[in-house]
Amino acid sequence: MRFNRRGVFMRYSQLLIPTLKEDPAEAEVVSHKLMMRAGMIRKLAAGIYTYLPLGYRVIRKVEQIIREEMNRAGAQEVLMPAVQPASLWKESGRWDHYGRELLRVRDRKDTEFCIGPTHEEVVTDLVRMNVRSYRELPLNLYQIQTKFRDEIRPRFGLMRGREFIMKDAYSFDRDEAGVDESYRKMFDAYCRIFERCGLEFRAVEADTGTIGGNFSHEFMVMAETGEDAVACCDSCSYAANTERAGIRKEPAAASGKAGTLEEVRTPGKKSVEEVSAFLNVGPEKLIKTLIVMDGEGHAAVGLVRGDHELNEIKLKNRLGWETITLADEETVQKVTGGPSGFSGPVGLTGVPVIADHGILSVTEGVTGANRADLHLVNVRVNRDFTPDAFDDIRIAREGDGCPRCSGRLKISRGIEVGHIFKLGTKYSESMGATFLDEDGKSRPMIMGCYGIGVGRTAAAAIEQNHDPDGICWPVPIAPFSALILPLSAKSKEVVDLAEKFYGALREKGIDVLLDDRNERPGFKFKDADLIGIPCRIVIGDRGLKEGVVEIKERRTGEMTRVAVEEAVPKVLSLISG
RNA sequence: CGGGGCGUAGCGCAGUCUGGUUAGCGCACCUGCCUUGGGAGCAGGGGGUCGGAGGUUCAAAUCCUCUCGCCCCGACCA
Numbered sequence: 001m002r003f004n005r006r007g008v009f010m011r012y013s014q015l016l017i018p019t020l021k022e023d024p025a026e027a028e029v030v031s032h033k034l035m036m037r038a039g040m041i042r043k044l045a046a047g048i049y050t051y052l053p054l055g056y057r058v059i060r061k062v063e064q065i066i067r068e069e070m071n072r073a074g075a076q077e078v079l080m081p082a083v084q085p086a087s088l089w090k091e092s093g094r095w096d097h098y099g100r101e102l103l104r105v106r107d108r109k110d111t112e113f114c115i116g117p118t119h120e121e122v123v124t125d126l127v128r129m130n131v132r133s134y135r136e137l138p139l140n141l142y143q144i145q146t147k148f149r150d151e152i153r154p155r156f157g158l159m160r161g162r163e164f165i166m167k168d169a170y171s172f173d174r175d176e177a178g179v180d181e182s183y184r185k186m187f188d189a190y191c192r193i194f195e196r197c198g199l200e201f202r203a204v205e206a207d208t209g210t211i212g213g214n215f216s217h218e219f220m221v222m223a224e225t226g227e228d229a230v231a232c233c234d235s236c237s238y239a240a241n242t243e244r245a246g247i248r249k250e251p252a253a254a255s256g257k258a259g260t261l262e263e264v265r266t267p268g269k270k271s272v273e274e275v276s277a278f279l280n281v282g283p284e285k286l287i288k289t290l291i292v293m294d295g296e297g298h299a300a301v302g303l304v305r306g307d308h309e310l311n312e313i314k315l316k317n318r319l320g321w322e323t324i325t326l327a328d329e330e331t332v333q334k335v336t337g338g339p340s341g342f343s344g345p346v347g348l349t350g351v352p353v354i355a356d357h358g359i360l361s362v363t364e365g366v367t368g369a370n371r372a373d374l375h376l377v378n379v380r381v382n383r384d385f386t387p388d389a390f391d392d393i394r395i396a397r398e399g400d401g402c403p404r405c406s407g408r409l410k411i412s413r414g415i416e417v418g419h420i421f422k423l424g425t426k427y428s429e430s431m432g433a434t435f436l437d438e439d440g441k442s443r444p445m446i447m448g449c450y451g452i453g454v455g456r457t458a459a460a461a462i463e464q465n466h467d468p469d470g471i472c473w474p475v476p477i478a479p480f481s482a483l484i485l486p487l488s489a490k491s492k493e494v495v496d497l498a499e500k501f502y503g504a505l506r507e508k509g510i511d512v513l514l515d516d517r518n519e520r521p522g523f524k525f526k527d528a529d530l531i532g533i534p535c536r537i538v539i540g541d542r543g544l545k546e547g548v549v550e551i552k553e554r555r556t557g558e559m560t561r562v563a564v565e566e567a568v569p570k571v572l573s574l575i576s577g
Numbered sequence: 578c579g580g581g582g583c584g585u586a587g588c589g590c591a592g593u594c595u596g597g598u599u600a601g602c603g604c605a606c607c608u609g610c611c612u613u614g615g616g617a618g619c620a621g622g623g624g625g626u627c628g629g630a631g632g633u634u635c636a637a638a639u640c641c642u643c644u645c646g647c648c649c650c651g652a653c654c655a
Binding site: 018019020021022023024025026028043045046099100101117118120149151152153155160166168206208216218325326416419421449451453487488489490518519520521522523524525526527529538540541542543550 | 578583587588589590604605612613614615616617646647648649650651652653654655
């Protein structure tokens with residue numbers, strides 16, 4: 001508790017807190033609904049929001065925690081431009097690779113710019129211009145700033161906006177040992193940050209995506225509504241995004257008898273479900289044959305069991321491609337000679353065929369025949385076809401084997417609030433961010449980058465901390481720590497005491513909100529529950545007659561009646577407890 | 578970008594199929610009275626280019642064409 005500063009204090013009657021009685025039609029998830037209903041945010045356009053006083057106070061609290069922990073970890077705060085010249089992005093190569101998510105604009109001289117979705121280019125430029133010697137490393141620069149990504153589908157309010165506030169940090173080191181240390185410091189700082197925000201989270205291994213690099217962790221706030229699936233081992237500490245989660249190779253099932261390869265007619269039956277139902281065999285007997293392509297005209301084939309799902313990221317990484325999509329009809333025709341829905345590995349040539357380990361358990365399989373309306377039955381791996389390679393290319397499912405131990409994976413959902421990467425030299429090399437080492441040799445700096453979605457963190461906190469009446473803010477990120485609720489705006493005794501508490505709490509450094517509106521009690525109670533201030537002091541004539549006020553904890557609903565003079569100490573202990 | 582849906586008062590919606598009073602309801606808002614321990618009551622009131630443009634018609638929120646915005650599913654995504 002910071003007693004060296006005065007708390008912020010505000011009167012409800014003077015704040016813009018437009019609460020709503022009903023859920024807005026557009027809101028799908030609870031954090032979005034409650035942020036709208038509590039008057040924290042309002043939408044200006046798809047994925048673009050205004051932060052109202054209450055919402056902005058939460059944002060600022062989260063930011064402050066982030067600042068304190070980043071500074072503690074030795075990072076330095078800067079602020080980089082939101083508008084960035086295309087030339088920098090062309091240097092790094094991302095102008096062409098980032099895609100439509102990058103909002104591109106032209107200035108009056110027709111020079112191209114973008115609205116920064118991230119700042120690797122800018123920070124790398126800054127450092128290459130100003131840092132020359134190993135003596136100046138390591139260096140970690142961070143900023144808290146508004147970014148813009150033209151998401152294909154913004155949704156869920158602040159959870160997935162196009163414009164959003166992000167803390168991004170970039171580390172520069174001399175060598176691998178240095179970047180390991182920088183990464184570790186950020187990992188620890190992130191744990192502290194999310195702990196301080198009062199969130200239940202997990203750090204999980206993650207794919208690095210288009211930002212590149214070779215190592216990364218995501219910080220996931222566990223919540224049903226999370227957009228990411230996380231696989232956690234039930235017996236060791238292994239945890240990973242299912243985009244990345246490895247799957248232990250299971251011993252292949254005992255090879256049963258295999259009949260002879262046969263063609264069967266399967267008119268119009270394309271999907272696993274259709275074929276499985278039509279031939280009356282379980283989906284685990286099917287071998288799904290997925291034709292994929294990249295943006296440069298390459299094609300490849302992935303094989304997974306019918307009851308498994310292809311993990312495109314794993315396959316993309318296995319193939320060493322930049323991008324991956326399921327092939328269009330034309331490519332499928334070219335690769336297999338047949339229409340999509342009837343592809344199979346038997347007789348396929350001219351493309352790399354990567355098989356998931358899982359298909360080894362298929363002894364009498366069903367696959368497409370690469371001709372319309374025909375499938376093959378009694379297909380056997382390594383007899384009727386031989387993949388070019390076996391690998392782990394499917395999405396982890398509940399119950400799959402942990403890749404690290406003999407445990408099993410459990411799948412749960414999470415909200416990605418932070419992501420840390422070891423970038424390596426991807427940007428320093430392409431953009432020439434080098435330094436002179438002790439022996440006078442020029443070497444590229446080794447980079448790391450570290451992001452936290454500020455608004456998303458606030459939203460995630462609501463997903464984890466709410467009840468049917470509204471938000472239950474954790475104290476550290478609550479817009480106010482205490483709410484004073486005088487039941488009457490007319491009783492002088494009540495009003496005077498409310499004012500007295502208001503001043504006293506502020507002196508103690510508590511952020512306190514006084515509901516001085518001349519409204520009926522029920523009305524104020526409902527708003528109080530909705531906006532979720534952790535600690536509420538209710539002052540009414542009835543209690544005052546006995547010299548007591550009520551103190552109620554929002555989260556537990558626990559109410560204590562205390563003597564007037566004990567109210568402030570009680571609030572302090574609740575808030576710091 | 579594919580599929581589906583929605584744009585009517587600040588919010589939530591009815592009316593559209595089957596064209597035809599002055600476009601309605603609940604909440605919110607304003608005024609007055611009343612009320613004050615869980616979103617009170619009564620009375621009065623303000624607020625709408627029915628997303629926009631064009632068309633059909635004696636007549637369009639309603640039918641047709643185009644367009645813009647938004648939402649959901651999918652693909653996509655530090």
